[in-house]
Amino acid sequence: MKAFHLLLTIAPIALATPAWADTAAETAEQSASAQEAPASAQPQREVFSTGVAKGRDILDSAISTSSIRESQVQKLGARSLFEIFHNIAGVRSELSNGEVNNNVTVRGLPMASTGAKFLQVQEDGLPVVEFGDMLTGGADMFIRADLNLAAIEAIRGGSASTFASNSPAGIINLMSKTGDVEGGSLMLSSGIDYEEYRADFDYGAKISDTLRFHVGGYYRQGEGPRKVGYDAVKGGQFKFNITKEFTGGHIRLYGKFLDDSTPVYLPAPMSLTGTNDSPKYAALPGFDNNHDTLLSRYHTSNLTLDGGNNVVTNDLREGAHSKVKSVGVEAQFDIAGWTVTDRFRYSQISGRYSGVYPAISGSLATVAATFGGPGATLRYASGPSKGQLVPANANGNGLVAALMTSDITLNSFDNITNDFRASKVWNLGGGELTTTAGFYKSRQSVDNFSTANSKLSDIVGGGNAALVDITTATGVPLSENGYYTYDGTFFGVYQRRALNVDYDTNAAFGSLNFKTGPLAIGGSLRYDFGGANGYVQSYKLSNNPGSFTKDMNGNGVISAPERKVGFLELGNPSPVDYTYNYLSYSVGVNYRVAEPFAVFARYSRGARVNSDRLLFSSAINANSGSLANREALIDYVKQAEAGFKYRTANFSLNGTAFLANTLEHNSYFGPTIDRKYKAYGLELESSFRAGIFSLTAGATYTKAEITNDKLDPTVIGNKPVGSPSLFGYVTPEISTDLFSIGANFYGISSRYASDSNLLKMPGYVLVNPFVQVRPVKDLTVSLNVNNLFDAKGITTVSTATIPANGIGTGTVINGRTVSASVRFDF
Structure with a gap:
């Protein structure tokens, strides 16, 4: 762990978004097209548009933000979207199931279940799915990073509570290229020590002075980063958009087709010996997870x-199979001094999930x-x-x-979303008053069927x-x-289950921001209301034994396993029918002390509406479908933050101190949770450049505890499961016209395997070196190594103490993998 503490000592002298880079955002309402920008003697104005009323320089905004450009993503060697998120300060992403359906949270907010409960993952300004922690339907199941990506913007806390629903922890927005930079790329990639072959392409151009387009996608196939004996990775994505510009705005039509399978790496056996305070995790003979x-x-x-x-035979080789067909429209125009923006998208989502x-x-x-x-x-x-x-x-x-x-069938996770807003800047008392008002509506379907053998x-x-x-x-x-x-x-407690529920989310929101000289003061409100309607099926709800005798293989003989076949009571569904409403707010102040330096403070209250996690719990009346425990539906998050931002042409340093109080209600296959958490800490991010050398980094210190638990008071005062004290990243790089060489380091300190705080999971450092060579113009040859030193990064353990037989079960990050690519730009 000495290496990790050294990593975090270096971290405060680097930043997730270099100060010399172009911003990814064109304006608050336009999708961005990130591009390389040369270093200059003066710092460039960085406009940030995600989770705010109107895009403005981050030194004039009372928010904590980060951005990552597409060119940086190509160097990281990340094998999944959530590995990219390792490089956003304050964001803790945990790889627990392979490439998709992983876990992410912000700062010290709890990670009590899978997915992204308090954080919203967006694509071009709209949520991928309304609820980021739907069982086997997390947002990363239905989104991929490829050459279509222009940049990733992230806001932590702050106005995320009022400019998006179900996102009190923050927003991470993947922004697509839109053809404003003409040209394209073709990239061919291959695993060196594992089987995965991939082709990526993208191309954008102007059709006329006011009309442009962009297309791109990928296809891949292979065994994947672990040995499974078959092609577990198979599929691809195609995206397009076309933009028509006119005086005062634009209109953009876009679409996506995703059909991609990736293996699910659920917890697996490993050697687990030693003591709870000093455990020894190791590979088993013949099996290294x-x-x-x-x-x-x-x-x-x-x-x-x-x-x-009905008897069916499903193909387990599908793993996590995601199918998405989506189409959307984005329009922006000016009317009488008002900037009006509307974003609409319909996504047809289905798939399978097996492991x-x-x-x-x-x-x-x-x-x-x-x-x-x-x-x-x-x-x-x-x-x-x-x-x-x-x-x-x-x-x-x-x-x-x-x-x-x-073995889970995702019949429909369809999502339809519309976000309408209008903003106007008024000259008032020698300053500028920015007013924004809007309305958001979404309809999220959750129709799936879960079975287990x-x-x-x-x-x-x-x-x-x-x-x-x-x-x-x-x-x-x-x-x-x-x-x-x-x-x-x-x-034992795992039942065959089916659910078909539609979630309706509506929100009216507005904000005021007054800027006079170096001072900016603002506040925003959001009123969410909606409900759920549908039904669920499970023998548990009717006290039925839940299994019967059936000749599964059709041979006319009932074998021992055929005497216990799980089934659904098709004629006896339990209804789901309830409504809700709640208010979120955020107030902040920012003071530009000097051109390169600003300070800010903010207080916010946001919330997350629980969705499918509560459907089979006592929180919902099984007979009427109404809420039996209304408090369990809405989990509030109250956050205070204060910080500073410093930026020059070659150096940036941002720091934010934070305090968060969180409610958590959760239930599905594990025990029900009804508790409160508190977390406070410090978040730092920085950058430095001198000639051909650059360094970017971020570090987050968190002190978190369970402050109340209505069901298990023995855990009060303990650290939440998996919560580290320190985590962060450092990326040093040397870059010339001919080559770039560097390494991305990600580290996390030790955590507890359960809320009982007995067994520890050791910290680890993930080292990902990269080399890019440009022998001729428009040709780049790259070599990436992920987890160079084969670190055994434990992310979950399915036991609270050392097992008596020395055999544990848990999830571990992938071992060392090496890949190479060649990219042609044109």
Whole structure:
């Protein structure tokens, strides 16, 4: 950890957005086209447009912001969107499931569930989905970063509470190129030590003086960063937009088609020994969950029931399969001194989400006795050794896992959104008064079906894990083809579930900002109201046993696992029918002390409406669908922040002190949460450039605790699960016309594996070096290494203490991967 503390010592002398770079934003209402800009003797004005009423220089705004340009993204070597987010100060992103459906939060706000509960991820100024923590439907499932990306803008806290719904922690906005910079690129990429082949392209141009377009996308295929034995990465994206400019504004039509599959790396077995305070995490013989997964070429299908209780065989190789078809319109025009902007988008979203999760990992003898009694035997049910006894020292570890196969169909996550706003600047008392008013409306569908099967598998890497059958000492088979039951027996509380609910979100908002000389004072309000309507299905809601006997394989014989088949009560749905409303506000003051220096302060109250996480909990009346516990629906976040911003031509330093109080209600497969949190800390970001050398960095210190818990008072005063004291990044770089060479370092300090604060997850540093060579004009050859030193970065552990058998289950960041690319610009 000495290296990590050194990293954070360096961090205050660098910044996420270099002061010499062009801003990504054209205006508050226009999407941006980020581009390289030369260094100059004077600092450039940086206009920021995300989560504010009107774009203005960040030194005149009482907000904490960061931006990342597309050219920077290409150097980071990130394998997922949330790895890019590592390079935004104050943003903590946690890779827990592979490339998608990961976790992100801001500063010290809790990460009590998966996804982005308090943060909104946007694409071109509108949310990708209304709720960023929908189960298996997080925002990163339905968005990809490619050559279409111009820049990423992020606002933390501040006016995010009032200029977007369900986003009290902040907004991260991915902004597309719009053709204002003519030309394009073709980039071919390949993994060097792993199989993934990818082609990216983009092109933008002017059709006339007032008409321009941009198109781009990618296609990829391969096994992915871990060995699974088949092509787990497959698919691509295509985006386009066309913009017509006219006096006082523009109108833009855009669309996206995404059809992409990526593997789901759910928690997997690992060696976990030592003590709770000083644990030792290591690879198992034959299985290293830095590089391996229990996904396998010998376990590619799943026999189950669909949402109509019909027998189906699903392809587990789909992993996280995302399908998005979207079309949108953005219009801006001036009327009588008012700047009017409207953004509209309709997205048709569907897909699948499947993976395997070990409930128990133990020795052959232990697992056989647990599920089959004394003298039970295990035989391979798939793979090259099918039918043979599993040897006691199988794979060098002699271990078997009781797996849950999670298989979820995303029928519809369709989203329709419109954001209308109008702004005008008035000359008043020698200053400028900016007024903004608007209305936001969205309709979010959540229609999915969740099923789970229980199977047995050996534990081995390389995509070679095989299913296992168990037989009693007297020869009675208790499983068939690896299936122990056709439901979630190994996890007990996991039920087959279906839901079909539409969420209606409406918000009226407005703001006033008065600027006179160096002083700017502003405030904003947002009134959200809406509701949910639909139904849910689960045997738990009607106290039905939840399983029945069914001949799943159609052979006319009922086997042991076919006596326990999970099903849905199709004729007995439980309604969902409720409404809500709440008020958010934000006030701030900014003082430009001098041309390069400003100070600011802000206080905000925002909120997040809980969605599908509460549907099967006691918060909703199962008979009427109304709210049985109205307090559980809306989680408020109150934040105070104060800071400074300093910017010259070659150096920038921003600092923000923050305090946040957060309510949290959550429920799905795990225990229900009803608690309060408090967090305070300091966030720093900075940049420095001297000749061919540059350095960017950010660091965040957080002190967080659980201040109240209505269900488990023993955790009051503890740190929230996974909450670090320190995290941050540093990126030094040397760049000339011929080459660029550097490395991106990301570090995080130790955290607790549970709210009980017993078992620790060690901190780690992720080192990602990069080299770009430009031998001739418009040609760039790149080499990127992700996790150079093969750090075992533990992100979750499925136990609160050291397990007695020394076998733990958890998620680990990917091990070292090396990729190369060649890019042609034209």
